[in-house]
Amino acid sequence: MKITPTTLTLQQFFSVGNEQFLIPAYQRRYAWGQRQQRELFDDLRLLASGDTHLLGTVLFLSDTHKPGVNQLELVDGQQRVTTITILMRVLARRFEQDKKEKTAQKLAELLHCEGLDEQVLPKLQLGDLDHSDYLRIMDGGDISEVENACLSGAFEHFTEWVGQLSVDELNKFFHKLLNSASIIRLDVGAAKDAYKLFETINNRGLRLRPTDIIKNFLLGHASSLPAGTLDKVKDDWRKLIVALDGLDGLDGDDFFRQWLAGKLHRKVTMTKLVVDFKAYYLRRVQEAESMTEFLSSTMKDDENDDDVEDVAITGEEDEAAEAFVKIRKVKLTEFAKALRQSAELYAKLLCSSTESAKVNRHIANLWRIKAFQTFTWLLDMFGRESLDEKAKVRLLKALEAFMMRRHICEKRSNELETIFAGLTGIADEGYEEAVLEILREHTPDDDEFESSFASFPFVPAVIDRARYALEMFEYRAIGHKNEYYLADPDELELEHIIPKAADKASTKKDFGDWPSYLGEGWKAKHSKMLHRIGNMTLLADELNVVASNNPFLAKRKEYAKSNIQLTKDLVHLGQFKFKQVEDRSKAFAKQAVAMWRI
Incomplete structure (x- = not known):
């Protein structure tokens, strides 16, 4: 392996006029937050005169330089390099505002490159998902149109911090940045060497995510395989990243953990995800037999394992389980394609964006119930061609x-991942009944469910679960025929009939004197009964309750205007106190037993 390490100041690092740094499309998006940005800024701002600061190592996959623009693939270091260029752009802008055009121009030249045709290009080119945002920032466009909040955040944070520097502090910071900060640049000529080095040198800053290690x-x-293989795998990886991008609160790690649990038919912990993935890969990919030096440098267990209950395997247990099944090994390109297709399906499921409106509604219900663990099984179930849409809908209802x-x-809840991973191992023949049988084994009985439902506290953390339950009760009350569905939460409020802050002055003004209405000792009962399902209903936000001496009668007048049957039913009550909450909760609980049955 030929490696050329060079220690460069930032001025030297950016000064080669015909080099462009290319972040490949398969890399993760820019993800540094304010903390990492502030640390970099303060490391330079607080650097003592005469000292130097090492910004770390960057790894390039580069070929022999030739005339024209040379694109160097930035294999590692893209987060820091992107951050530094945005900081340089902010500094250039400040110098422009201070009428120091010469200094601003010096920075601008470092941030661009050009070839023999004299066409000026940005020094750094980000991946497909981020590059338009990056250009908008670097070219002085409208920051409000930048979709990646981390990129816009970097620009806004640096603008604020640079703006706080005095003229003297600004000049010192500028010279520290270009002349006292250095980077160790590693140039590797072969792709296999670049990827082999990736894990070895990445031992600083934020720890590598499992997705990054799997990609590498x-x-x-x-x-290391014949020509064309790398390009095909890169393309599938890029599409995989695009599919998973933007999943609210989730990332590639969640996908790989649930996908692998479905393949191994057992729970996979995040701490053991990488080693379990590699063990599975070695047994399933034809070309894995050729992995020698690269494998030995990457096949390492996670040192930070504190998960005693779920001990990961290195292949022996899974191999024993598969001993009775003939394993069909596939080519790496086929493996990568199937992995990408699974990611695309996973994204559709999580976003409730399948081709079926019925399926999407049921998946949305699972989100409101808080059932993320189910997606291990759903990814497997929706990948089975033997099931038609009606069967899938039936299984979703049971779920x-x-x-x-x-x-x-x-x-x-920690039992759920084991249960759902186990469902992925069921054969196609007799599949639906086999799934239902296992679900029934782990389902609470009617008596336990009815008792628990009547007293369950639907606190704010699970308020969507209460809204889901009320909507299902409403559909049952009206004999729902799928002709229409209730409005979104933005238009339809979940109403606490007895208010949450019943004794506040503002509550008394808007909703009446509930403490007097509820009677002596109301406060102790209030905290116990407030979040029960019997104290809740659905109401359009345009129906405003007007205060009166009898707060429930005031609410009842507005409830009468509602089109929702559950809410209109409240009009028949002469009063609404804690007894009514309890009675209504028990009535709902009896309905719940009949409605949620497998």
């Missing part, structure tokens, strides 16, 4: 009932 593992192996009962009865 796949691409590193692909780079809603299963999750509602377990959550309401407060069963251990």
